Amino acid sequence: MSAAPARRASPLRAAVRNPLTVAGLVLLAVTLTALAAAFVIGWVDPSGPAKANLHGLNAPPGTPGHLLGTDNGGRDVLIRLVAATKATMLGAAVALTVAVALGVPAGLVAGYRGGWAETALEWLAGLAMSLPSLMVLMAIIAGLGTSMWISMTALGCMMAPAVFRLVRAQVHAVRRELYIDAAKVAGLGDARIIARHVLRVVRAPVVLMVGVMSGVAVTVQTGLDFIGLGDPSTITWGRMLSEGFEALDTNRLLFVWPGLAMVSTVMSFLLLGNGVRDALQRADTATRPRGRDRSPASRPVPPAVPGPRPKPPRPDELLSVCDLVVGYPDGSGGLVEVVRGATLGLNAESTLGLVGESGSGKTQTAFALLDLLPRQATILSGEIRLDGVDLLSLPPAERERTVRRTIAYVPQEPMSNLDPAFTIGHQLTEPLRARGVGRAEARARARGLLARMGISDPDRVMRSYPHQISGGMAQRVLIAGAVATEPRILVADEPTTALDVTVQSEILDLLRGLQAEMRMAILLVTHDLGVVADLCDDVAVMRAGRVVETAPVDVFFRAPGHEHSRALLAAVPDEGHVRPDYDAEAASAAWDLAYARKTSASPDRSLGGAGR
Numbered sequence: 001m002s003a004a005p006a007r008r009a010s011p012l013r014a015a016v017r018n019p020l021t022v023a024g025l026v027l028l029a030v031t032l033t034a035l036a037a038a039f040v041i042g043w044v045d046p047s048g049p050a051k052a053n054l055h056g057l058n059a060p061p062g063t064p065g066h067l068l069g070t071d072n073g074g075r076d077v078l079i080r081l082v083a084a085t086k087a088t089m090l091g092a093a094v095a096l097t098v099a100v101a102l103g104v105p106a107g108l109v110a111g112y113r114g115g116w117a118e119t120a121l122e123w124l125a126g127l128a129m130s131l132p133s134l135m136v137l138m139a140i141i142a143g144l145g146t147s148m149w150i151s152m153t154a155l156g157c158m159m160a161p162a163v164f165r166l167v168r169a170q171v172h173a174v175r176r177e178l179y180i181d182a183a184k185v186a187g188l189g190d191a192r193i194i195a196r197h198v199l200r201v202v203r204a205p206v207v208l209m210v211g212v213m214s215g216v217a218v219t220v221q222t223g224l225d226f227i228g229l230g231d232p233s234t235i236t237w238g239r240m241l242s243e244g245f246e247a248l249d250t251n252r253l254l255f256v257w258p259g260l261a262m263v264s265t266v267m268s269f270l271l272l273g274n275g276v277r278d279a280l281q282r283a284d285t286a287t288r289p290r291g292r293d294r295s296p297a298s299r300p301v302p303p304a305v306p307g308p309r310p311k312p313p314r315p316d317e318l319l320s321v322c323d324l325v326v327g328y329p330d331g332s333g334g335l336v337e338v339v340r341g342a343t344l345g346l347n348a349e350s351t352l353g354l355v356g357e358s359g360s361g362k363t364q365t366a367f368a369l370l371d372l373l374p375r376q377a378t379i380l381s382g383e384i385r386l387d388g389v390d391l392l393s394l395p396p397a398e399r400e401r402t403v404r405r406t407i408a409y410v411p412q413e414p415m416s417n418l419d420p421a422f423t424i425g426h427q428l429t430e431p432l433r434a435r436g437v438g439r440a441e442a443r444a445r446a447r448g449l450l451a452r453m454g455i456s457d458p459d460r461v462m463r464s465y466p467h468q469i470s471g472g473m474a475q476r477v478l479i480a481g482a483v484a485t486e487p488r489i490l491v492a493d494e495p496t497t498a499l500d501v502t503v504q505s506e507i508l509d510l511l512r513g514l515q516a517e518m519r520m521a522i523l524l525v526t527h528d529l530g531v532v533a534d535l536c537d538d539v540a541v542m543r544a545g546r547v548v549e550t551a552p553v554d555v556f557f558r559a560p561g562h563e564h565s566r567a568l569l570a571a572v573p574d575e576g577h578v579r580p581d582y583d584a585e586a587a588s589a590a591w592d593l594a595y596a597r598k599t600s601a602s603p604d605r606s607l608g609g610a611g612r
């Protein structure tokens with residue numbers, strides 16, 4: 001990382017650089033000034049808007065004492081217009097508040113939690129949207145009277161489903177982001193994740209929708225009053241429009257002023273909504289990396305290759321998986337199995353490499369252990385035992401607690417797993433704060449962890465946003481976050497794939513050092529057999545959703561037992577050429593080299609792992 005952390009431009013500052021937003025601000029300022037004046041008039045001279053002067057009917061604009069003239073009752077048009085602003089804006093504010101207060105939380109819950117809550121809320125929203133709004137409003141006014149508060153509350157209820165659907169769709173999109181998974185694994189609760197990470201993404205489209213809906217609320221309220229369905233005791237722009245319409249022949253300006261007020265206010269909402277949305281979106285996307293697409297993959301699952309059944313897990317293993325089967329809906333009412341009876345075991349303080357070709361089910365197996373499978377996935381059978389306790393038999397909340405307490409996760413793509421909207425310091429201290437650690441101590445611990453990760457200027461990194469650090473640095477930050485809670489098991493999914501070779505070896509050394517220091521077990525998901533030789537004690541080879549071979553790493557390299565293991569080893573590119581077939585001698589030489597590195601990096605650990 002070379003650049004010093006720069007402060008990001010504030011979205012509001014960016015918004016006011018847009019001339020259309022400035023125009024919206026100016027128009028809104030006029031409306032707000034009228035609103036403030038209306039409160040003053042209501043306090044100083046409440047009868048002012050109704051005061052008639054029978055000697056000054058329909059006075060033209062500019063008449064002394066009457067800037068906009070008078071109406072056909074001799075009442076001052078400007079004072080009435082200002083007073084009408086208050087009722088109109090309050091009415092719109094009621095509708096908007098109801099729509100946002102109902103739509104946003106419902107959308108967050110439905111999008112984030114899914115399940116029956118989403119089905120029920122979606123059904124309610126569909127029902128509300130299928131009703132003709134104007135007819136419903138008229139029926140409510142006919143039944144409950146012309147109170148503006150009631151009609152505007154009803155309008156808010158009818159606008160809420162649109163907000164709900166927008167928010168739900170946004171939450172659906174962000175829920176799949178890797179940094180949400182990372183936040184969960186770090187132990188943050190749902191409420192905190194929604195408040196900190198999800199709401200930020202939802203805010204830009206919601207701001208635009210609020211702008212549009214404010215305009216709709218003003219227009220509907222004005223329309224109802226114009227056609228005589230408003231509260232006759234309240235002056236609004238709609239009522240003034242109606243009076244102006246009746247006086248079109250004598251004083252057509254009476255129709256123009258409230259019309260202008262309505263148009264300029266609606267315009268101001270739209271311009272501002274657009275401008276602020278654009279600024280927020282720019283601020284969000286400027287730093288947001290592309291997340292990994294985890295949509296249902298189209299890669300076909302290759303047929304299972306029969307082979308020697310791996311040994312059943314031993315009772316003394318820290319973590320064991322037995323005959324795990326994970327399925328996804330296949331789109332035609334059935335299930336497709338992506339993990340098809342995986343069995344493996346991880347000893348305390350040792351490292352197991354989970355290898356296999358792309359799509360063989362490594363990540364899905366790891367996600368099952370981490371309790372991170374997507375909602376659509378089902379664990380169809382099998383056992384996952386942690387310290388002998390079958391996790392799958394625990395109630396979901398207890399399972400989640402147990403997993404978060406014991407297992408940490410270093411994900412595949414460092415950048416996608418950091419929320420671009422927060423500093424590194426914030427993201428490292430947040431999980432500690434959620435566990436009750438005080439602010440100062442959390443910061444001190446985070447700084448210490450970064451230093452332990454080999455970061456020479458932890459203070460600067462703490463102040464940086466993810467886009468201001470390199471990939472290698474981001475990976476160190478994620479490892480720091482993962483080990484902050486002193487887990488007994490670390491699941492690392494391709495921790496070095498996205499990094500260049502020199503950084504890769506530094507990260508491997510770091511993991512090795514941390515493992516020895518913290519006495520944790522590591523499950524390393526990888527394609528890279530060099531990394532396996534370098535770091536692992538044992539290997540489990542996956543093929544088409546099954547573990548086809550488990551072996552100590554030296555045995556795996558010297559005498560792989562399964563045909564698929566030999567094929568994997570044969571596919572490793574050699575320095576000068578690609579070997580046509582598995583070459584035991586070359587594999588053995590590669591192993592000797594990796595072993596030499598391994599023992600020189602951690603002389604205290606013997607081949608095969610002391611804990612085995």
Ligand SMILES: Nc1ncnc2c1ncn2[C@@H]1O[C@H](COP(=O)(O)OP(=O)(O)OP(=O)(O)O)[C@@H](O)[C@H]1O
Nearest residue numbers: 294295296297299328338358359360361362363364
């Ligand atoms: N959300 C999903 N819906 C349906 N199928 C999925 C989903 N996620 C993954 N799969 C399928 O599960 C299978 C195993 O995927 P997994 O990600 O575990 O493979 P992997 O061995 O980790 O591959 P890679 O090394 O490329 O990450 C693949 O066939 C994939 O298409």
